[in-house]
Amino acid sequence: MAEYRLQGLSCANCARELEEEIQKLNHGEDAKVLFNSSKLVVSEEIELNKVEKILAGDGASIVKEEEHDHDQGTGRKLLFLIGTSAILYFAAMIFEKALPGWPAVVLYVAAAALSGYSTFLKGLKNLFKFKFNIDTLMTIALIGAFGIGEWKEGTLVAILFGINEYLEGLGMEKARKSMETLLDAAPKEAIVLIGGQEKVLPVAELKTDDIVLVKSGQKIPSDGVVIDGSSSVNEAAITGESMPVDKAAGEPVFGGSINNEGVLKVRITKSYEDSSLAKILHLVEEAQETKTPTEQFINKFAKYYTPLIMVVAAGVMAVPPLFGGDWGSWFYQGLAVLIVGCPCALIISSPIAIISGITRNARNGILVKGGVFLEQLGQIETIAFDKTGTLTKGEPHVEKVIAYHEEEFFKVAGSIERSSSHPLAKAVMKEVEKHDISLEEPDNITTIAGQGVEAFVSGKLYRLGNEASIPSGAVNGEIRADIDQLKNAGYTLVAVSDDSRVLGLFGIADEIRPESRDVIQQLYQAGVQKTVMLTGDHEKTAKKVADAVGLTDFYANLLPDQKVEKINDLIHERKTAMVGDGINDAPALAVADLGIAMGKGTDSAIETADIVLMQDHLSKLPSAIKIAKRVNSIIKLNISLALGLKLIALLLTIPGLLTLWIAILSDMGATIIVTLISLTILIDKTGGSVHSKSGGL
Incomplete structure (x- = not known):
């Protein structure tokens, strides 16, 4: 498939009609006209000259490489024509009073032609094809108005419609520019070391294992080590977190992140098109074009709405005169009803809001893969969480220490565990290091299956492991009570003992993320009614975590297939999202109404879920839900305003008060209002603009 950028595409309904026309061509069945991103996607086998002819019929065209700024020029040209039309219109009004007759009529026609000639030409073509859209309606209305001598009002309609087109295009372009700013995070060039020499290459030419030099202030060209x-590296382009992350030899880096100071030599591990940033940007671009159920309904409604309005207009023109009404007056009212049939405000009520919501979340480090998922996020009532790596850090952490012989306890524990790579050993070593105790090299370390290890330290035999590793005679009443207390609290027990004594106990748990409790409370405030934890851990550990973070419910001892069963139970009750790490929770993420993955740029997270939290923690989830709810409420408000203003205009036909300029103002007013309201989503109310350079995507 080939992709082209388009210009002159400002009407969502027109984009849909163009797509349908292009799909009728040979090899055009998969063609897409993407209104939100102003792009055309067609088969490479299609006859491009025929496509361009179809586009030209609606005032759109393919942008050549040297014409990337043409859209701005087109907008300025339209604004100039509208301004000139307005001057001619006021001149005609003056002439009409001072010198009635044809001089004023000529000025009115000239003013109408300047601001509405493209609409008029497209409308005439559509009339011959019996294709009825806004251009057709406006053309019929303009011809009708001039036909009955309403030169002033007909011209005003043409000028106001031109202004409406300009403002509609301006609003859509604002949303597109916001998305383009987002996509600017992609690096363009890289300094590659070839034979010890520096060579600047486009990132597209980077290959795996290339060595690149990243100087201070430059973007890292692709994922690497x-x-x-x-x-320190600013990873905001990936995670939305502006705080710098320290990097040294052996540590991974993301393409698109910025080197703050010094010089880094990076070995590329992925070509740019496979990098985290490239995948994110590609998904964000695709996300603009996914149609929500609301958008699909609006598009279907608009298809029948315009023909219905034409029938109503014909009825207004024909029926009242049969009962004695003035033919000329009701014909004029019918022309006004035709203009009310413009579906522009209705169709644009959703796309700008959706793009703004996706962009706002992406800048915040939250990747929403489509408008449909954004809409669903705003409807979520229950959120199910995996425990490990989601509510907790996924790393064992010593939470409680009971030392009976403190110095010997820490010395033996540290000496035995210092060379082990086991996660529990690492947790023990972190605790031992806090006590500044000199360690010794152990002798004859032996692993005892189901218990732990034993080793000689300073010539004496010690044991380190679970409860089963403790000699039976070493446990007295006090130690038994302490062991039971740690077990009842849900800790993993690590004991250090010799042949006759217990030196001390470590209570180890998966460390709860410090933000988890606050996030859960914020989710309740955002409208989430139920929070549930699904975990494979035993019940006591699960209860400890659930109580600590404030969940409404939890389910323990679950295998992956049992998590899926629980999700199925939950989605039958209410709209449910599942939050997990994107790997072992994949089945549950897929079954839930919405899958949300903890990501930080990992391929599996990006590919598995509907939404990815790129910071790898939950803190941005409440704001994402609030943004989604705001998008949903704004779309509903926009639809109500668009239909409400049209309904008011139509009701004015009953007393015969509807005029051409009121009709066009009802549509123009609705278009301006829904556009401005939608763009407010891009405003960060917390104190910073979403365009901040330190922000995320």
Whole structure:
């Protein structure tokens, strides 16, 4: 498939009609006209000249490489024509009073032609094809108005419609520019070391294992590993977190992140098109074009709405005169009803809001893969969480220490665990290091299956492991009570003992993320009614975590298939999202109404879920839900305003008060209002603009 950028595409309904026309061509069945991103996607086998002819019929065209700024020029040209039309219109009004007759009529026609000639030409073509859209309606109304001598009002309609088109295009372009700013995070060039020499290459030419040099202030061109140098790196382009992350040799880096100081030498591990940033940007672009159920309904409604309005207009023109009404007056009212049939405000009520919501979340480090998922996020009532790596850090952490012989306890524990790579050993070592105790090299370390390890330290045999590793004679009443207390609290027990004594106990747990409790409370405030934890851990550990973070319910001892069963139970009760790490929770993420993955740029997270939290923690989830709810409420408000203003205009036909300029103002007013309301989503109410350079995507 080939992709082209379009210009002159300002009407969502027109984009849909163009797509249908292009799909009728040979090899055009998969063609897409993407209104939100102003792009055309067609088969490489299609006859492009025929496509361009169809586009030209509606005032759109393919942008050539050298014409990327043409859209702005088109907008300025339209604004100039509208301004000139307005001057001619006021001149005609003056002439009409001072010198009635044809001079004023000529000025009115000239003013109407300047601001509405493209609409008029498209409308005439559509009339011959019996294709009825807004251009057709406006053309019929304009011809009718001039036909009955309403030069002033007909011209005003043409000028106001031109202003409406300009403002509609301006609003859509604002949303598109916001998305383009987002996509600017992609690096363009890289300094590649070839034979010890620096060579600047486009990122598209980077290959795996290339060595690149990243100087201070430059973007890292693709995912890789630091092989030399140290620096702090701004990963906001990936995670939305503006706080710098320190990087040194051996540590991974993301393409699109910025080297703050120093020089880094990075070995590329992925070509740019496979990098985290490229995948994110591609998904964000695709997300603009996914149609929500609301948008699909609006598009279907608009298809029948315009023909229905034409029938109503014909009825207004024909029926009242049969009962004695003035033919000329009701014909004029019918022309006004035709203009009310413009579906522009209705169709644009959703796309700008959806793009703004996706962009706002992306800048906040939250990747929403489509408008449909954004809409669903605003409807979520229950959120199910995996425990490990989601509500907790996924790393064992010593939470409680009971030392009976403190110095010997820490010395033995540290000496035995210092060379082990086991996660529990690492947790023990972190605790031992706090006590500044000199350690010794152990002798004859032996693993005892189902218990732990034993080793000689300073010539004496010690044991380190679970409760089963403790000699039976070493446990007295006090120690038994302490062991039971740690077990009842849900800790994993690590005991250190010799042949006759217990030196001390470690109570180890998966460390709860410090933000988890606050996030859960914020979710309740955002409208989530129920929070549930699904975990494979035993019940006591699960209860400890659930109570600590404030969940409404939890389910323990679950295998992956049992998590899926629980999600199925929950989605039958209310709209449910599942939050997990995107790997072992994949089945549950897929079954839930909405899958939300903890990501930080990992391929599995990006590919698995509907929404990815790129910071790898939950803190941005409440704001994402609030943004989604705001988008949903704004879309509903926009639809109500668009239909409400049209209904008011139509009701004015009953007393015969509807005029052409009131009709066009009802549509123009609705278009301006829904556009401005939708763009407010891009405003960060917390004190910063979403365009901040330190922000995320």
